[in-house]
Amino acid sequence: MSQIHPSAIIEEGAQIGEDCVIGPFCHIGPEVVLGDRVTLKSHVVVAGNTQIGEESTIFSFAVVGEIPQDLKFKGEKCRTEIGQRNRIREHVTINAGTEGGGGVTRIGDDGLFMAGCHIAHDALIGDRVIVVNSSAVAGHCVIEDDVIIGGLSGLHQFVRIGKGAIIGALSMVTNDVIPYGLVQAPRGELDGLNLVGLKRRGVARADITALRAAFQMLAQGEGTFSERAKRLGEEADSDYVRDIVDFVAGDTHRSFLTPGG
Structure with missing residues (x-):
């Protein structure tokens, strides 16, 4: 049996898996699907056509699956897919996809999305990715497995980050980063390999x-x-x-x- 706080709002049509925990003042939209053993702390909003994989935890004031921050968006039906065992910390925002970008924002398994970071529309993110506090991943980005995005960093639209790469804090990345690369400096310079990660x-x-x-x-x-x-x-x-x-x-x-x- 799932534990649902009486102040939570779960709209008709939402699908809640087994043994979920939904805390005070959460709001779950009618097209949301929560896998088994998902935990939502207090004041979490899950909107749109959104799937959350089993054993994921979303912390207070995060907003997942809302419409994209894209002026081209005209209300088309798009979705958000989040895999298993993700940890989505306080004030994280993850937007749904757009028709022009493929229609889906997708996150793999075992990720950690630290407080205040943003994942924009149509981003495709692999497994075991860490996005550190207050970083922003713009629309249409592709982040492969085992990538770390340092705090207060920004990824330009359509940028790809290869598997195993690391982006240092306070970096603005405007071009693709090879797998296992190490990027640092305010304008995002490729400065070597992620030897520590390897x-x-x-x-x-x-x-x-x-x-x-x-x-x-x-x-x-x-x-x-x-x-x-x-x-x-x-x-x-x-x-x-x-x-x-x-x-x-x-x-x-x-x-x-x-x-x-």
């Missing part, structure tokens, strides 16, 4: 050595950044290096942050 995940020394060599080639090789990445792919014998090559070859609306650029 070591924490137990990546083999041989792969880290290969990534170091690949980064040097991207930084100092001949030709354009894309040409260097293509040559890198012809020589790569590490899956981690191939992740970078595949990312650079992928579809993008932006340029890339480049070493020393």
Whole structure:
């Protein structure tokens, strides 16, 4: 049996899973689906066509699934999908998708979204992502698995962040970031590799050595950044290096942050 505080408002049509906890003054819209064992602390708003995966926890004053902050939005039916075991802290806002952006804002599993951060319309976010306090992810961004976005940072629309990358605090990121990259400085400079993250995940020394060599080639090789990445792919014998090559070859609306650029 779920525990629902008497002051909570659950509109007709909402689907509440087993063993959920819904605290005081929460508001759940008619198209919301909560998985099993979801916890909403007090004063949480879940609106729109929104699915929350099981064992997720949403803290006070967060607003999930509301309409996008997009002047092109005309009230079309779009949705928000949030995976399992996410922790969404106080005052976080996560907006639904738009018809022009694919119609869905999607978050994977096991994420941590710290107080006051914003996830805009049509963002696609992978698993085990951490978005630190008061950071903003703009519309249409793609954030792959195991990324950390530092506090008070901002991601420009349509930016992609490759898996395992880390964005330092107070950074404004306007171009794509390669997998395992380290970005810092106010205007978001690619300053190396996320070596601490790689070591924490137990990546083999041989792969880290290969990534170091690949980064040097991207930084100092001949030709354009894309040409260097293509040559890198012809020589790569590490899956981690191939992740970078595949990312650079992928579809993008932006340029890339480049070493020393």
